[in-house]
Amino acid sequence: MRITCPHCGERDHREFYYKGHALALERPSPDAGEAAWDDYVHQRENPAGVTRDLWYHEGGCGAWVVVSRNTLTHEVLGTQAASEARA
Amino acid sequence: MGNLVAKSPCKGLLPLSVGAMSASEVETGAMTMLSPRKGQDGALDEAMRAVHGLGYPAPSGVESAGEARAIWFGHSSVLLVGAEPGQRLEEHGVLVDQSDAWAVVRLDGPGAEDVLARLVPVDVRLCAFPVGSTARSKIGHMSGSVTRVGEASFWLMVFRSMAETLVHDLKSAMEAVAARG
Ligand SMILES: [Zn+2]
Numbered sequence: 697m698r699i700t701c702p703h704c705g706e707r708d709h710r711e712f713y714y715k716g717h718a719l720a721l722e723r724p725s726p727d728a729g730e731a732a733w734d735d736y737v738h739q740r741e742n743p744a745g746v747t748r749d750l751w752y753h754e755g756g757c758g759a760w761v762v763v764s765r766n767t768l769t770h771e772v773l774g775t776q777a778a779s780e781a782r783a
Numbered sequence: 784m785g786n787l788v789a790k791s792p793c794k795g796l797l798p799l800s801v802g803a804m805s806a807s808e809v810e811t812g813a814m815t816m817l818s819p820r821k822g823q824d825g826a827l828d829e830a831m832r833a834v835h836g837l838g839y840p841a842p843s844g845v846e847s848a849g850e851a852r853a854i855w856f857g858h859s860s861v862l863l864v865g866a867e868p869g870q871r872l873e874e875h876g877v878l879v880d881q882s883d884a885w886a887v888v889r890l891d892g893p894g895a896e897d898v899l900a901r902l903v904p905v906d907v908r909l910c911a912f913p914v915g916s917t918a919r920s921k922i923g924h925m926s927g928s929v930t931r932v933g934e935a936s937f938w939l940m941v942f943r944s945m946a947e948t949l950v951h952d953l954k955s956a957m958e959a960v961a962a963r964g
Pocket residue numbers: 701702703704705753756757758759
């Protein structure tokens with residue numbers, strides 16, 4: 697699998713550290729309530745298909761990257777710097 | 784107190800020649816990591832141009848002026864090498880002195896690309912990685928920086944504590960390439 701870092705270009709996936717679903721970008725506000733926080737902390741989707749993950753370009757530029765990929769085909773559909781995805 | 788003598792990271796390890804290739808230590812002088820303060824990318828670039836005559840490099844790029852080089856060093860970071868940073872830079876960037884933190888090795892000669900092909904998972908052929916290109920990547924199992932400084936010359940940088948491993952891995956790769964003739 698190859699991942700295109702927004703800074704470094706296409707790189708081998710072994711240069712990256714896998715964090716998990718990109719939900720850290722949608723952190724609820726402190727007063728969002730128990731249900732929202734319970735969902736954020738505990739509930740995970742496990743999609744057979746397109747998912748959005750956070751990867752860290754550890755063996756490269758040190759950027760967090762949002763990767764859209766298909767868990768069925770391993771196709772990487774797109775990448776974006778996490779700093780921009782949040783903005 | 785005794786008279787302390789500075790010891791370079793690759794002291795006693797380099798220089799080294801294998802076939803027509805050589806590896807030697809580069810003593811770069813000052814090394815400073817620059818990171819723009821929030822929203823100050825343009826202002827830091829301007830200050831660098833005014834003080835050092837070189838701009839903030841684009842990703843994977845290097846800017847140089849005389850002995851000074853600004854090497855792109857990752858997300859929001861540039862390594863200013865071979866020049867003491869001007870005070871004006873501090874207004875727009877965060878500066879960290881890393882002068883003794885990195886081992887810098889220069890690899891020269893025909894076959895240098897083949898040596899790196901064994902160590903670095905990035906295409907460093909001249910067509911894909913021309914003079915003035917730089918990459919943060921792996922060198923062996925170490926995180927490092929690779930910069931092309933000439934058609935057959937590279938700078939390889941790893942943390943100072945890994946100098947011996949770098950020279951070991953480099954020597955093995957150089958010998959393997961030379962053995963193929
Ligand atoms: Zn990167």
